[in-house]
Amino acid sequence: MPTRGFEYRSGLLCCEDVSLEEISSRVGTPAYVYAARSIVENYRAYTRACGAVPHTIHYAVKANGSLGVLALLARHGAGFDIVSGGELFRVLQAGGDPARVVFPGVGKTADEIDYALGAGIAIFNCESEAELELIHERAKRRQMRAPITLRVNPDVSAETHPYIATGLREHKFGIPIGEAEDLYVRAARMENLEIRGVSCHIGSQILDINAFVEALSKILDLIDALRRRGIPIRHLDLGGGLGVGYRPEDETPEIGDYLQALLEKLEGRDLELHLEPGRSIVAQAGILLTTVLYRKQSASKEFIIVDAAMNDLIRPALYKSYHDIIPVRAAGREPVTADIVGPICETGDFFARDRRMPLVEAGELLAVCTAGAYGFALSSNYNARPRAPEVLVEGGSFTVIRDRETYADLIRGERTG
Ligand SMILES: *Cc1c(COP(=O)(O)O)cnc(C)c1O
Numbered sequence: 001m002p003t004r005g006f007e008y009r010s011g012l013l014c015c016e017d018v019s020l021e022e023i024s025s026r027v028g029t030p031a032y033v034y035a036a037r038s039i040v041e042n043y044r045a046y047t048r049a050c051g052a053v054p055h056t057i058h059y060a061v062k063a064n065g066s067l068g069v070l071a072l073l074a075r076h077g078a079g080f081d082i083v084s085g086g087e088l089f090r091v092l093q094a095g096g097d098p099a100r101v102v103f104p105g106v107g108k109t110a111d112e113i114d115y116a117l118g119a120g121i122a123i124f125n126c127e128s129e130a131e132l133e134l135i136h137e138r139a140k141r142r143q144m145r146a147p148i149t150l151r152v153n154p155d156v157s158a159e160t161h162p163y164i165a166t167g168l169r170e171h172k173f174g175i176p177i178g179e180a181e182d183l184y185v186r187a188a189r190m191e192n193l194e195i196r197g198v199s200c201h202i203g204s205q206i207l208d209i210n211a212f213v214e215a216l217s218k219i220l221d222l223i224d225a226l227r228r229r230g231i232p233i234r235h236l237d238l239g240g241g242l243g244v245g246y247r248p249e250d251e252t253p254e255i256g257d258y259l260q261a262l263l264e265k266l267e268g269r270d271l272e273l274h275l276e277p278g279r280s281i282v283a284q285a286g287i288l289l290t291t292v293l294y295r296k297q298s299a300s301k302e303f304i305i306v307d308a309a310m311n312d313l314i315r316p317a318l319y320k321s322y323h324d325i326i327p328v329r330a331a332g333r334e335p336v337t338a339d340i341v342g343p344i345c346e347t348g349d350f351f352a353r354d355r356r357m358p359l360v361e362a363g364e365l366l367a368v369c370t371a372g373a374y375g376f377a378l379s380s381n382y383n384a385r386p387r388a389p390e391v392l393v394e395g396g397s398f399t400v401i402r403d404r405e406t407y408a409d410l411i412r413g414e415r416t417g
Contacts, residue, residue, distance in 0.1 A: 002245045002252070002324050003369045004042075004284040005035025005393075013328040013367055017396040020289055020328045024365055027389045027400055029291040030308035032376050034069065036394040038285035039372075040076055042255065046275060047077075049259035054272040056122075058102050060240045061087040063278030063373040064286070068392045068401025070094035073281075079122070081240065081276035085112035088119060098122070102237065102276065104151055104201065106131075106172055113138045117146060125151040125199040125237065127174055132187055139192040146192060149199040149237060152180045154218040158203045158211040158241070166203045174200060177218055181225055188231050195231060197274070198223055201239025204279060207253060209261050212238060216265050223271070237274035238262065244283045246322045246370050255280060279373040286372020288313050288388070289328075292364045293343070302338040306366060309342025310349040311382040313368060313375050317348040325352055328365035333358040340366075344383050376402075384410055 005016055012019050015033050023033055046057045058081040059073050065087055070080070071094040079100030080091045091101060103116050104125035113135055116124065126132045126148050139146035153166075153174030166173040175183055180198075187193050202215050216238060223233045245252040255277075266273060290308035297303070315321040325340055327333075336359045340352045351368055360366065379387050386405035391398050 001326060001369060002248060002250060002284060003035075003287060003367075005038035006287060006367070006369075008330050011330045013326065013330070015287070015393040015398075018393050018398050020287075020365060020367060023391050023393075023398060024289055024291070024328075027391060027404065029289050029365065030306075030312050030388045031289045031404075032286060032371065032388055032390040033289055034064075034282070034286045034372055034390065034392050036072055036285075036392050039069065039072060039282055042281040042285065043073055043076055043078055045255035046259065046277060046281075049256040050263070050273060053263055053266065056100060056272070056274050058100070058237075058274060058276045059281055060276050060278030061091060062377060064282045064375070064377050065090050066376060066390050066401055067094045068390065068399065069282065070096060072392065081278070082121075085109075085115045088112075088116055088121065092119065102199075102274065104199065104239075104276075108134075110134060110138060117142055117144065123147045123149055123196055123199075123237075125149050127151045129175075129183055129186070132183070132190070132193070136190045136192050144192065145194040147194045147196050148187065149195070149197045149235075150175050150180055150183060150187070151199045151201065152177050152219060152222060154200050154202065154215040156202055156211055156214045156218070158206045159208060166201060177222060180222055181229070184226055184231050185229065195233070197233050197235035197237060197272075198226070199237035199239065199274070201276060202241055204241050205243040206241045207243040207251075209253060209258050212241070212258065213261050213265065216262055220265065220269070223269075233271070235272035235274055236266070237276065240276040240278050240280070242277055242280040244280055244370065244373075246324065248324055252284070281373075283370050283373035286370075286375060288368040288371040288375060290366050290368060292360050292362050292366060294362055295360075302336055304338045304340045304360060306340060306342060306351070308351070308368065308388070309344040309383070309385065310346065311344060311380045311385050312342075312388050313351065313371055314378050314380075315371075315374060316351055317346075318378070323351060323371060324369040325355065325357060326367050326369065327358055327360050328367060333360075335359065344385075381405075381410055386410060
């Protein structure tokens with residue numbers, strides 16, 4: 001089962017040392033449940049593999065920006081990767097250190113830049129010349145120097161869903177690698193900028209480590225060229241994007257193997273390594289817990305209707321992504337082939353189609369696996385459904401890190417005329 005921190009004990013699915021039945025009786029369903037130790041363990045796998053190489057691991061907030069998750073990682077020393085002012089606010093509220101925050105993104109507004117400069121973030125990863133000029137101007141007003149890298153687009157193709165590939169010339173992200181050198185020269189002449197390094201991010205859910213190695217080679221060539229021109233480059237930020245297995249038969253790349261491949265190339269280079277992993281830290285450490293509402297047979301199909309829906313977890317509808325779905329009670333049962341669907345009025349509201357799975361009855365609990373990343377973060381109130389609560393389990397105890405929304409929450413800030 002493609003999860004970490006979840007296992008059957010005496011036939012009952014548990015998150016760390018707490019049974020999912022107990023969590024459901026406390027907070028109801030649908031609910032997101034996260035295994036804290038697995039999240040920390042994944043983060044530590046990054047820092048451990050870096051060993052003596054100077055590094056900062058910036059957890060990508062957009063994968064799962066819930067305060068409880070951010071606070072957990074902040075306590076263990078993580079830096080953060082933000083893509084908006086709102087994410088910076090979340091990091092600060094969770095006790096994150098602004099001096100360990102990097103800010104990529106193609107559309108930073110002047111307000112967001114001011115907020116980040118005021119908070120004293122570590123680095124802006126700039127994605128265009130116009131943005132560079134705006135950051136320069138805002139830093140000048142404050143009579144300070146803004147620390148920057150240019151996010152370079154290395155033009156490597158990584159095999160992933162086209163919506164989450166970002167490292168090809170045709171994508172909106174970064175500065176084409178062929179134009180980067182000239183822009184660095186221009187940036188070096190801007191007084192209120194301080195060049196720190198080079199950054200890139202080639203996409204998400206990448207399972208082939210060679211794609212990262214290829215990007216790294218291209219970036220290292222660029223760094224050599226920049227250093228020859230007297231531009232001091234101290235760090236290299238390779239972004240995030242390491243994938244995880246979603247299907248039971250998928251292999252999840254080991255974080256240590258991935259880093260080993262990178263570190264070999266960095267040897268003797270006098271570069272600090274920065275990474276921005278999101279998915280590989282939280283995806284497998286989370287599930288979406290849901291209750292079977294009905295079974296329904298049509299002429300040719302068996303439907304299992306559950307109380308979670310695409311507003312809670314949109315990945316199957318948005319990316320056609322696969323999530324393993326398992327019963328919380330493991331009792332031996334007949335297998336069926338069924339569609340597992342939610343209550344929303346859209347045919348796209350499904351978690352699985354024609355899935356072979358154990359037959360479950362109304363009232364039973366199911367776990368939608370590998371839902372810790374881009375799960376709650378992409379959830380909405382579509383169909384006026386209050387958003388699900390989130391529970392963080394640590395050993396034998398658990399904390400409700402977000403309450404289930406109420407009907408009153410649904411209309412907050414609205415008026416009738
Ligand atoms: C989304 C994103 C990440 C994180 O990607 P994962 O696939 O979740 O590791 C890192 N850096 C940037 C710039 C991103 O946009």
